Amino acid sequence: MLLNEKLTLFKENSLRHDDGVNKDNLMSIGVKIPHPSKSILFENHTNISSPVFGNGQIFFGSNSYMNDGGYIRADQGGVFIGRYCSIGRRITIGAGVHNISGLSSSPSIKGKNSNPYSEQELNRIHQSRAKGKTIINSDTWIGDGAIIMAGITLGVGCVVASNAVVTKDVPPYQIVGGVPAKVIGERFDRAIIDQLLATEWWEADKSYLDTMPVLNIFEFLSEFKENKCDLLTHCIS
Numbered sequence: 001m002l003l004n005e006k007l008t009l010f011k012e013n014s015l016r017h018d019d020g021v022n023k024d025n026l027m028s029i030g031v032k033i034p035h036p037s038k039s040i041l042f043e044n045h046t047n048i049s050s051p052v053f054g055n056g057q058i059f060f061g062s063n064s065y066m067n068d069g070g071y072i073r074a075d076q077g078g079v080f081i082g083r084y085c086s087i088g089r090r091i092t093i094g095a096g097v098h099n100i101s102g103l104s105s106s107p108s109i110k111g112k113n114s115n116p117y118s119e120q121e122l123n124r125i126h127q128s129r130a131k132g133k134t135i136i137n138s139d140t141w142i143g144d145g146a147i148i149m150a151g152i153t154l155g156v157g158c159v160v161a162s163n164a165v166v167t168k169d170v171p172p173y174q175i176v177g178g179v180p181a182k183v184i185g186e187r188f189d190r191a192i193i194d195q196l197l198a199t200e201w202w203e204a205d206k207s208y209l210d211t212m213p214v215l216n217i218f219e220f221l222s223e224f225k226e227n228k229c230d231l232l233t234h235c236i237s
Contacts, residue, residue, distance in 0.1 A: 001230050002203050003061060003083060003138065010059055010080045011133060017041050020237025029234065036236045039074055043083070043231045045206075048072075050091070061085065061138065062231055063206060066093075076131045076150030082138030083202045088162070091142055094134040094150045101125045137172070138202035156197060157187060172197060188217065195221050203228040 001018075009015035021029065023036045029044040035051035042048070043062035050066050052058055054075025061083035066072070070091035072079050079094050081087075098105045101117070117125065132151025136142075140154050143162035148154070153169045160166060161177030161184070170176050173193045175185040188196070196217075201209065204227040213219040 001233065002228055003231075004200070004203070006059065006233065007080060007082075007135070010057065010078065010135075013057075013078075015041065015057065015059060015233070017235035018232040019234055021234045023236050026236075031234070033236070034068075038236055041233050041235050043233060059233075061202075066091065067144075073150070077133045079134045079136070081136045082140070082156070084139045085136055086141045087136075088142055088144040088146070090145045092147045093136070095147050097128050097131060097150060099128050101127055156202070157193075159187065192217060192221070199224050199226075200228070205229040 006015055026033060031042060031044065032047040032049070033040065033042070034049055037052050039056065040048065040052060040058045040060065042060040045063045046060045047065035048060055049068040050070040050072060052072045052074055054073055056074030056076070057078040058072055058074050059080045061081055063083055064081055064085035064087070066087035067089040069089040070093070073092070073094035073096055076094045076096060098107065103109065103111070134148060134150055135153040136148070137154055137156040139157045140160070142148070142160040143164070145163040146160045147165045148160070149167050152166055154160065154166070155170055155172030155174065157173040158170045159175040160170070160181065161175070164177045164181040165179045166176065167180040173187040173196070174183050175187065176182060177184050199221070201224060208227045212223060
């Protein structure tokens with residue numbers, strides 16, 4: 001199955017694995033998961049060094065890695081990570097959100113059932129961001145210490161600077177930084193970005209990509225031919 005097809009199924013809560021892999025046999029498909037969980041779906045050649053917390057689906061694409069010291073929070077709507085993503089240390093993905101529009105931000109006070117705010121009342125309070133699916137598209141680079149809030153979509157090829165706090169969606173190939181994160185640059189001009197997105201190169205076989213002039217984007221675009229391939233989706237049995 002192609003990655004774009006898997007993303008569609010993930011959004012529909014219907015993505016399933018093709019086969020189960022014993023945790024002792026992960027290295028046979030190039031996978032390293034020090035904190036195994038049956039909620040994680042993954043392709044071959046992945047490295048997830050940070051743990052996953054909470055019930056919810058996680059998908060990790062081929063040739064992506066996440067270093068240690070952070071965590072993926074699954075219970076805020078699920079997390080989808082594409083292929084060729086480079087995710088640094090001490091990174092939070094799908095950060096939890098407290099309700100700050102009621103009496104207290106502490107979840108220990110349960111209280112009784114309350115009526116929803118009226119439109120007029122909503123104008124007088126700060127509304128907490130809703131939970132949702134967190135989608136990190138292919139070729140994203142996230143620097144050390146960054147926080148990605150739940151429900152955020154990071155576009156293909158974007159860069160998140162170290163220690164940034166991402167509270168809004170990031171378009172493809174944009175570079176963001178700061179608290180809250182804002183666009184501080186872009187990797188290529190608009191014409192190149194459109195061409196790269198049209199190739200869907202992350203769907204190609206890696207052995208083919210390894211034969212391409214990847215350090216010169218103009219040579220790559222002139223030589224690249226469609227080379228889409230299906231990859232299995234695994235889980236820990």
